[in-house]
Amino acid sequence: MTAVLSRYSKPRGAGDQTSGGRGKLLRAHGSLTRAQILVRETLxxxxxxxxxxxxxxxxxxxxxxxxxxxxxxAENVFTGLGPELDALAxxxxxxxxxxxxxxxxxxTGLNGPISPDRAVEKGEPNNFNAFVFDIGSSKPLGSSGGTFGFGKNSTFEVSAPHAVVYWTRCDRGDGVLEDRLIASALHDPYDEDGLRFTGAHWWGDTASGDVLPVVGQRAADLAQVLFQRHFDDGDCxxxxxxxxxxxxxxxxxxIGQRTAVRDSDAAHELCSQLVETLLTSAWPKFVADDSGQTPMDITLKLYDKTVDVADKAAALFRVHSHGLARIRRAQAGIDEGEILVRPGEIVESDLQAISLRPSYTDETPRESxxxxxADTVSGHVFLAKALRIPPAPGLLDSWRVDAACFMRSSAELVVMYEPMADENDGTFMWVAVFKPTPECxxxxAAAEPATHDDWNKNAPDSLASAYVVDKTLGHVRQRMKKFMLGDRVKSITEERSTRQLAKSLNGFVPVGGPPTTGGNTGGNIRAGGGGGRSHAVAAAGEVTIVSTVQDARGTWHLTFRAPxxxxxxxxxxxxxxxxxxxxAFGLTDDEVELSWDVGTATENGSSVVVRxxxxxxxxVEMDIEATIMVDIDVEEVV
Structure with a gap:
């Protein structure tokens, strides 16, 4: 029998916070949109x-x-709706x-006790109560990312009726996996029958007089109707x-207008904003470690179709990803002598440790x-100057170029970007990536607001934390200025060939990004070699470049349409x-191998006759590491 949930509305008591004020706590800091906060917090x-x-x-x-x-x-979850829940109806x-x-x-799933008044012993999980029932239940500062507990409200803020359904599978504490299902809505406070209510509502099992989740097979049966993705055996x-x-x-x-997503146009716009947030906030999650494994598997789907995010992140954040890989190695104690393949567009780069020299006291000893x-390093900053490669249409450029990216340590989620002001003609881009050491x-974390999008030196209660944040950020900004200033005083002659090369590429437009009307036409493409996925761009011409793909071996596969x-x-x-x-210099047959697939035939060499x-x-298979330019010319056949 399919479960039917019952409604529980929280009466207002002394010290209660109304549910309408919870979202304001989350929105009180920063300028992130609701969709951005949703992705950042749930991730x-x-x-x-x-x-x-x-x-x-x-x-x-x-x-x-x-x-x-x-x-x-309507019939099994959100039951018993009154006028105070008209928006949900x-x-x-x-x-x-x-x-x-x-x-x-x-x-782990939302494990721990399911009764909101149940206390837990030290070290015992309390994730279900903290996530479903509590507000602002902070985590220890040693945790990898979130510390406030307000982020759970981001799901309500995106919902027009401020309503969500939770389904979790977790170890109930004795090695047995348990399904749990509960729904919630946060609305404005209201009065009913002479009583005041906070506006917080839950739907679950209310037989005990309180509200608990529906559990076991009844929860799983109902959840499998509501959710597309189910659980594999043994998974939580x-x-x-x-x-x-x-x-x-x-x-x-x-001017932005908020509207409910009730057609495909609005759904595509929402999906685009989610893509943008994943790229700008979570690009480090797409950077593989030395074993080739990324820290997290991230997927986005729109109407059952997978949206390409990983390839976009790899293309847009090539320089950043190289910098993060170097920082990871430095913080893991891996010798820089083990060279990482450097993206071809990087002209100059440097990795610097940020060391501090505080004065220790009895109140603030060295350990604080x-x-x-063993040392006094609070973090590492990677600095780079690179050829500015145009982004694919519709993808933000301002987030990744001429900007410093600051992220947390083990979580590796982006906290903020700061502009690296510079006067140039658009030939080059400046990139900086900073990550604290795990110990610092x-x-x-103590310097972040509830939305985790800033570091404020005045926020921490600890003098040691305030010092580390203030001095570290000051050092990072000084290193950025020095790196850029040092470049300005270099000989103009030394850079002339690079500048002329980059200017010759300014007319190129991207392919391989979001589809554009009519595709991209071109007789030239530019592809980044030297390890990892790279950019490819095309210029106007007679040959249409349909797509460009680089495989794991570094070989480029350029799909074209003859004129x-x-x-x-x-x-x-x-x-x-x-x-x-x-x-730029031409490559010999010993350095590059060309082959063509046309119809069912494959031909080797630099040319092919087609219809x-x-x-x-x-x-295009290369034996060198470099950014490459491919020219495809059309000749008459006599």
Whole structure:
């Protein structure tokens, strides 16, 4: 029998905070949008809940609910709605009701007691109560990321009726896995029958007089109707259903208007904003370690189709990713002599440790600053000057270029960006990446607001934390200025060839990013070699570059369409040049190998005869590490 949940509305007592004020606590700091906070906070929660020895996964799905799920929400979950919940009733009756489904796996799930008044012993988990019932329940500063506990409200803030459903599978404490299901809504306070209520509501099992989640098979049966992603045998995790999400869409004057996502246009806009947030806030999660494994598996889906985020992150943040890899090695004590392959667009780079010299006292001994570190390093900063490669259409450029990126230590989630002011002609970009050492990360955690998007030296209660944050940020900013100033005084002659090379590429437009109307046409493409995924861009011409892909071996596969008229024979001839800081030079047959797939045939060499309008693939395999330029010329066949 499918479970039917009962409603519990919290009466107001002394000291209670009304639910309407909870979102204000989260929005009181910073300028992040609700969608940005949603992604940042739920991603952080999933990372913090990772099971020991497991690589956690995070997934967000934007989708339209089917009839069965809509009926289950109205008849089995959100029951007993009164006038104080008219907004929820209106959402549930919307014919095009959408949801955001957020799933994590490889995590502990919401374990611990399920009764809101149950105390826990030291070291015992209390995740269910803390996440579902509590507000502002802080975690120790030694935790990897979130410390305030307000982030859970981000799901309510995105929902038009401020309503969510939680489904979790966890170890109930005796080695047995248990499914738990409960729903919640946060609305304005109201009066009823002479009593005052906070506006916080839960739907679950109220037989005890309090509200508890539905558990066991009854929870699993109902959840499997509501959620698309289910649990594999033996797996734990949490799924959240955000009901009737809203998205901010700029009007003709650029003023953002919040609207419920109830059609495909709004769903695509919401998905675009989620992509942007994942790229700007979570790009470090897409950077593999020395074993080739990324810290976290992140997936985004729109109407059951997977949205490419990993490839975009790899392309946009090549320089940042290289810097983060170097910082990871430095903080792991790996010798810099083990060279990492440097992206070809980097002209100059440096990795610097930030060392502090505080004065120790009885109140602030050495350990209060650096824990058990043997040195006084509070973090590392990577600095780079690189050729500015244009972004794909629709992807933000301002976040990644001429900006310093600051992130937390083990969590490796971006906290903020700061501009690196510089007067240049757009030829180059400046990049800085900073990450604290694990021993000093707690100081930066203490300096964050509830939204985790800033470091304020005046926020920590500890003098040691205030000192570490203030002095470290000051040193990082000084190092950035010195790095950029040192570049300005270099000989103009020394840089002339690089500048001329980069200027010659300014007319290129990206391919391989979000699709553009009519595709990209071009006789030239530029591809970044030298390890990892890279950029490829095309310029206007007769040959249409349909897509560019670089495989794990570094070989480029360029899908092209021969020029019109259809059926008329022509010869395509490809040449490859390497673009380096010293200029561009042609590659010999010993350095590059070209092959063409046209129809069912494969031909080796620099040219191939094709018929107009046909599609084919040019394979470019190199034995050198460099950014490359490929010219595809069209010749008549006599």
């Amino acid at each position: 952080q929660n999933s990372w913090d809940a990772a099971r020991a020895g497991r690589r956690p996964s995070y997934e967000a799905r934007v989708r339209r609910l089917d009839c069965d799920a809509r009926a289950a929400l 209106e959402s549930l009756s919307a014919p095009e009701l959408h949801v955001i489904e957020i799933n994590d796996r490889g995590t 995790g949490t799924s959240i259903l955000v009901i009737d999400p809203m998205v901010t869409i700029p009007d003709a004057e650029g 600053y650096f824990g058990d570190r 990360d707690r100081h930066f 019109e008229p259809t059926g008329e024979r022509c010869r395509l001839r490809a040449s490859v040049r390497a673009a380096t800081a010293e200029g 107009g309008g046909i599609e084919g693939v040019l394979h």
